[in-house]
Amino acid sequence: MTGTTATSGQRADMVRNRRLLLEAATAAFAEHGVEVPIGEIAQRAGLAKGTVFRHFASKEDLLAAIMLQMLDQLIGTAERLIEADDAGAALREFMTDGVEVLAADRAFCEVIGRPSLQHSEVRDAIGRLRDAAEALTARARDQGAVRADVTGTDIVLLLGGIHQTAAPLLAAEPQAWRRYLALALDGLRATDAPDLPYPPPGRLRLGDTDEVC
Amino acid sequence: MTGTTATSGQRADMVRNRRLLLEAATAAFAEHGVEVPIGEIAQRAGLAKGTVFRHFASKEDLLAAIMLQMLDQLIGTAERLIEADDAGAALREFMTDGVEVLAADRAFCEVIGRPSLQHSEVRDAIGRLRDAAEALTARARDQGAVRADVTGTDIVLLLGGIHQTAAPLLAAEPQAWRRYLALALDGLRATDAPDLPYPPPGRLRLGDTDEVC
DNA sequence: GCTCAACATGACCGGCCGGTCATCTTCCGG
């Protein structure tokens, strides 16, 4: 793990290069997904390929550093919203934020959905995200804003699903995910509907293998 | 395009090999997705790599042939269900079938969601699928079984989204998609809810570029 | 059973990509 923020005692240009590298990598991963070649990231940063590997031992380490950054941001949103009075509105805002992030970052949704690419730190962060989502969801349930049989894991999973629904339209209709988010929210609000047919996902780690699309 | 069913006037072993190849490729694509190497497909079929290219000019041709097969099957299901009395039940059955197919075939959902991989024939077939879904949806709307602002394109897109929602659980909970299908159906049934906020996707070709995850 | 065209084969090619390393450059303390 080389990706920590050890900015102390380093040479000045190294710190600058690290920043350039992270910015370039963030943009490149967002635009092209995890498959983007290291060479292109280096080029975007105005560096040589070798320099990338001086800062991060492997491509996965670089990816993990960036994904952790985004996950922490989302977790922060969730933790801020937990204080809100209207838990239903808070949950809606969290989901809006989440799907928006997914729609803007190709690598992020690939990593979320494909556990085989994940560092253990990323796994842990997803766990924390799920915990935060569970807290939000619990309050919304208590306030009757969502049906009783919905869990935080459901919510996190739905983020990926909603984005994926609109993904084929992304180029032509970049905001189309709002339509399917609204649809899902209507489903979540159906407090009178019979319970969902399949038991809610439990405490299991999401995707212990990589049986995903 | 070498992938047509020109089984006439060919040598007997060639016909047999073509069948073996198609079976192996179907299984391999389903299991590992479109990234599965041609070499592995050949091995599964008990053939050499070169033989694969005698039957299909490129990997894409082979993939397209198999995807067309699956799409036709789904379209058939839709067209059969159009006769049903209960249009709501028919739509539910179509969606159940669709998500089940997606959950069982990794390549299929990759191709559906990533138009950049698609032959024009596959595009056309998806268009036909959408038409069939539109017919089913129209009847369900008329019968008041689903809200008024839902289209056939919505339904087709939802198939991918619902599967994707449950995808991270696929290994641990192979049937989890049923939960999220039920949730989506509750959203579709919310005839009293306000109209969906974003306009329904129109006649545009799904994904004219490949801006997808 | 003979012949030959059709078919199968797998070594081979070129391109790509993650990762390495000997060499060169640059920053910084003294």
Add this chain to the structure above:
DNA sequence: CCGGAAGATGACCGGCCGGTCATGTTGAGC
């Protein structure tokens, strides 16, 4: 201003994969 260490560089390596082709094999008609 200088020396040396930390950092940057890009040619290079090995592995993988789609696709090709000269050669070997086999089925079908006679």
